[in-house]
Amino acid sequence: MENFTEIQKAMLDYLTALRKVRQLNIAPNSKDFTSQLGEWLTEQIYDGKRAESGIQKSWDVIAENKKIQVKTHAKAKTTNARWSYIKFDLQADLDELIIIVFSDDYKLKEFIKVCWSQALPLIKQEKDGDKIYWNHLKEFQIEINKLPKQEIISLFR
Numbered sequence: 001m002e003n004f005t006e007i008q009k010a011m012l013d014y015l016t017a018l019r020k021v022r023q024l025n026i027a028p029n030s031k032d033f034t035s036q037l038g039e040w041l042t043e044q045i046y047d048g049k050r051a052e053s054g055i056q057k058s059w060d061v062i063a064e065n066k067k068i069q070v071k072t073h074a075k076a077k078t079t080n081a082r083w084s085y086i087k088f089d090l091q092a093d094l095d096e097l098i099i100i101v102f103s104d105d106y107k108l109k110e111f112i113k114v115c116w117s118q119a120l121p122l123i124k125q126e127k128d129g130d131k132i133y134w135n136h137l138k139e140f141q142i143e144i145n146k147l148p149k150q151e152i153i154s155l156f157r
Contacts, residue, residue: 038072038100041156045149058092066095069116074102075109083131088123092116099134108156111147114140 021027027036039060043050048063059067069092071084084099094116101110114137122136147153 034074035072038070042070042098044152045147058094068096068098069094070098072100074104076104082134085129086132088125088130108144111142112137112140113142
């Protein structure tokens with residue numbers, strides 16, 4: 001392998017960063033980095049608290065006395081999909097839905113925040129699962145530079 005030293009250094013740097021991110025409780029486990037990053041970001045900018053369990057029913061973060069479900073995506077430039085899988089559930093113990101869209105290199109591209117009661121009628125029940133299409137949520141999109149805690153948002157510019 002011709003670039004072994006470069007590969008070895010990159011892997012060591014990556015694993016060191018991963019351990020640090022775990023220690024800082026940004027992504028406390030190895031399940032899904034992108035989802036955990038979105039939950040952490042939501043928790044930080046709204047002074048909230050993430051659910052104790054990774055399988056908490058309905059919501060991921062409590063902030064401003066609201067239970068929030070966070071859907072996070074890191075989209076490759078070649079991906080045209082503009083939707084999130086989300087369960088249509090009239091009984092969900094949930095107040096808001098936040099959808100965070102990063103680029104494939106984790107630059108913040110979109111931030112959508114919508115009341116659950118307004119999101120529910122926009123969920124489409126399809127053969128492969130319930131989906132909410134981001135194009136139907138344009139009025140709920142928040143400009144990146146108008147989000148709270150711009151010092152944290154600057155990490156993703």
